[in-house]
Amino acid sequence: MDSLLSHWLLFVFTITITIATKFTHAQLPGTWELLVENAGIASMHTAVTRFNTVVLLDRTNIGPSRKMLPRGHCRFDRFDAILKRDCYAHSVVLDLKTNQIRPLMILTDTWCSSGQFLPDGSLLQTGGDLDGLKKIRKFEPCEANGFCDWVELKDVELVNGRWYGTNQILPDGSVIIVGGRATNTVEYYPPRKGAVMFPFLADVEDNQMDNLYPYVHLLPNGHLFIFANNKAVLYDHEINKILKDYPPLDGGPRNYPSAGSSAMLALQGDYSTAVIVVCGGAQYGAFIERSTDTPAHGSCGRIEATAPNPVWEMEDMPFGRIMGDMVMLPTGEVLIINGAQAGTQGFELASNPCLYPLLYRPDQPVGLRFMTLTPGTVPRMYHSTANLLPDGRVLVAGSNPHYLYKFKAEYPTELRIEAFSPEYLSADRANLRPVIEGIPETVRYGEVFEVSVSVTLPIVGVVEVNLGSAPFATHSFSQGQRLVKLVVKDAVPDGTGRYKVGCTAPPNGMVAPPAYYMAFAVNQGVPSVARWLQLVA
Structure with a gap:
């Protein structure tokens, strides 16, 4: 009898929790929609163009994608370990008006590369792995029915190979390219006189790296806030001098492969103040130990980078999160989306997808800044992206936790493209x-x-x-x-x-x-x- 009662109580408890969970989900803000069932590629890199199209880009040495290039267009690479003659697309462009996909031709490997739009609206794309390590590419966007495509620059290349580097446009419209694996330098496009040593990146490197894809923010005083591992500096790029060392951020490393994220809050008023936020990350050692179930942490640091004596203000997200994307919304709020709650960055090194987006409200006091939003249903793990669209939605793409495309797995290669609509797009606010x-x-x-x-x-x-x-x-x-x-x-x-x-x-x-x-x-x-x-x- 006790056993029956116990089972009955467990059943009632389970049903109650299920109903409560569904009810709670229904009350959470934001909605999801599927835009594209099969984009052909899993987008590792994503950018929105001024023609209201979206460029999606993956590695070239990934093997067959699910989108063919136009007939007669193939890439030949005798060093490619999988396809010497590759007639599959590894980059595509999405028309936001029709949700149609057009294949693009990319010649050299763009694995873990970097990019930035130039003043004329063209997309500069730099580095990668193997034959792409020193390559510079451009994509000059066009109307959705046009035929624009990637162009690999023939007369110029990077001084140093850049794998896991970061690009930032500067006040004069040039671009600084910072770091990369075993590359503790900076250089510029258009090219200047060679690369410049940047010892800070070497100083923060450890045996699991954590200085890759450094967070680079251009402050309104013209200097750069550069964050790697758990430290940051104020860098004068014009004279190649570190002007200030910021206090270390508690909570362990935050950059690749420890996989936090960062954003600079909206600039406003007299533009004299800049505030940087860094959130989430893996526990130190998870990457070295190849641990998939080590819980991520959910701590966030916030610092006024332009203050005379800046200090980090700490707070916690509702969820531990690695590989989350921070998207600046038009309102000045920040959407935190994608990622996992355990493990680290790297192929097949994370688990427990974090399906709940968060809204970070910077004007609220500590403890009230985070709002949990409607969860998605598609895990967005390693190599996923999120971008603000001109209509206020956020485009979510990618997720490939595997070295090659793999569709029969706990977390398969993801070809679907979704859009998340924040609460400001709800029907009751249409007026x-x-x-x-x-x-x-x-x-x-x-x-x-x-x-x-x-x-x-x-x-x-x-x-x-x-x-x-x-x-x-x-x-x-x-x-x-x-x-x-x-x-x-x-x-x-x-x-x-x-x-x-x-x-x-x-x-x-x-x-x-x-x-x-x-x-x-x-x-x-x-x-x-x-x-x-x-x-x-």
Whole structure:
């Protein structure tokens, strides 16, 4: 009888928990949708172009993908261990309007490479492994029905091989390329005189590395905040000098393969303050021991990088997380998405997918900053990405925890592309969503200009106009990610049912490097669909 009672109580408890869990999930903010069932490749690197297309990129030596190149287009590589004659695509472009996929031709290995958009809107792509180690490539985006493709530069290459390096556009529009495996230097594109030694990366290297894919943020004073392992420096790239050592961040290493993530919060006001957040990571030793079940930690450090005596402010996420992506939303909040709750970065070295996204609300006090959102159903493990789209959704792609494509596994190679819609896109906020009716295509630094917006309900309060960059997302860090809130005047009715918002462009390239930006109007926390705006000197 006791046994029957025990089983009955266990059954009731299980049903109660299941119902409660489903009810809780239904109440969580945000929604998911499947955009593409088969992208052909698992995207290791992802970037959104000004033509509202998305470039997805994987390794070239991965073997057969699930997307063929056009007939007659093949890559020949006698050193490729799997396919000497490779007629499969390893890069594709997604049309966000139709969700159609077009194959692209990439010639040399882009495994764990880096990238950044240039001021003219072309995507610079650098390094990789094997025959791609010193290669420089460009993708000049075009309309979705165009035929633009990757071009490998013939007359220039990297001075040092760059595998696991980081790119950051600078105030003059050039790009600094930082680090890489066994490469403790920096160099530039367009090329300058060789590579420059950067001993900081060697100083923080340990026997499980943890100095790869360093977190590089351009501060509004023109200097670089560079974080690797558990330390950071303030670097003057113009004179190659470290100006400041920041205090170490508690909680162990955060960079590859320990797999935390980092973002710089929105720049606003007089643009004199920059705040950096670093969240999550693996326990030290998990990579060395090849441990898949060592719990990840959920600690976050936040530091005012421009303060005279900065210190880290610590807090904890609701979940331990490795390989999470931090995406700056148009509102200034940060979405933390993807990853796992145990193990480390590397092939087949993680377990327990973290399906719950988090919303980080920087203006809230410690303890109230994290909000748990609606979970997804697709594990996004090693080699997954997340990118902000012009319509305010977040594109989620990739996940290949295996050395080759493997579809029969606990966590198979993932070819599906999804979109996550934050709560600001919910139906009950549709009447608040502004529409940008008019905005200049090109704006100069410091220029005063107007943005015309319409909205269903009368505007109450300030309409923000915020510029979001289009970063290069890979390995849990979005290279070049940036959100700049413009100085605006109150929205004024123009007599036609629209409002005019007076804006002042960023003062210089230190606040916002010259580039194409997604310009969002934000009304009471609800962003418009962005219009692309080019910021020029």
